[in-house]
Amino acid sequence: MMLLAPIFTQYFLSDPSDIYEKMGLRETALFKALLLPLLLTATLFLGPLTMQFFSGGWWIYLEPMFWISCWQDLVWVRNHIMAPLSEEWVFRACMMPILLQCLSPMTAVFVGPILFGIAHFHHMLEQIKGGCEVKTALIISSEYAHILTNKGSKMSCFQFTYTTIFGAYSSYLFVISSPR
Known part of the structure; x- marks a missing residue:
């Protein structure tokens, strides 16, 4: 589906000339496109991240075996x-x-x-x-x-x-x- 979806997108767009920009793959405003969602999402998950930190559960993410098994x-x-x-x-x-x-x-x-x-x-x-x-x-x-x-x-x-x-x-x- 990941390979077919862009084909459908290009077919159904009224102006497919700048398809990459419309799909979010662009150089203009790249900083805004990366930083703003990252900050908003980090803020959204600040509560669970803080709870992980204070409960000591975050140490597991530093263990290489955790990531290898994943x-x-x-x-x-x-x-x-x-x-x-x-x-x-x-x-x-x-x-x-x-x-x-x-x-x-x-x-x-x-x-x-x-x-x-x-x-x-x-x-x-x-x-x-x-x-x-x-x-x-x-x-x-x-x-x-x-x-x-x-x-x-x-x-x-x-x-x-x-x-x-x-x-x-x-x-x-x-x-x-x-x-x-």
Whole structure:
């Protein structure tokens, strides 16, 4: 999908001449495009990072064996490296320019992430194959659904909601860091 998405982007853009700039691959305003999202995201995660520091849990990240074992686990590589890279490439770099040519920036910030959230419902099939009840898998649609019992029905589409909110945040960063 990572290879096909830019082809669709170029095909559907009304003016594909500056496709790289529209996809966020640009030299102009590079400092703004890198620094602003980094600072905002670091601020967003300041609480959990501070808790890791004060609880002493951050030491594990300094251990080489931690990183060696992570990189040897293909599921970890998929979940922490490949999935985020491919999602951001497809949903932000390739989809947002198409949405921005026909929607206002703020509308695109909220429409794109809904599609991003819907795209995560494939986790439901993984849960059903793993023995999770269909109702729980549908409601939660996350990798933790198999450990939940009746509590699962009280959570309404957790992963869809989380990924949609995160997608809106990422889309907003994409829009505000784009050169005008």
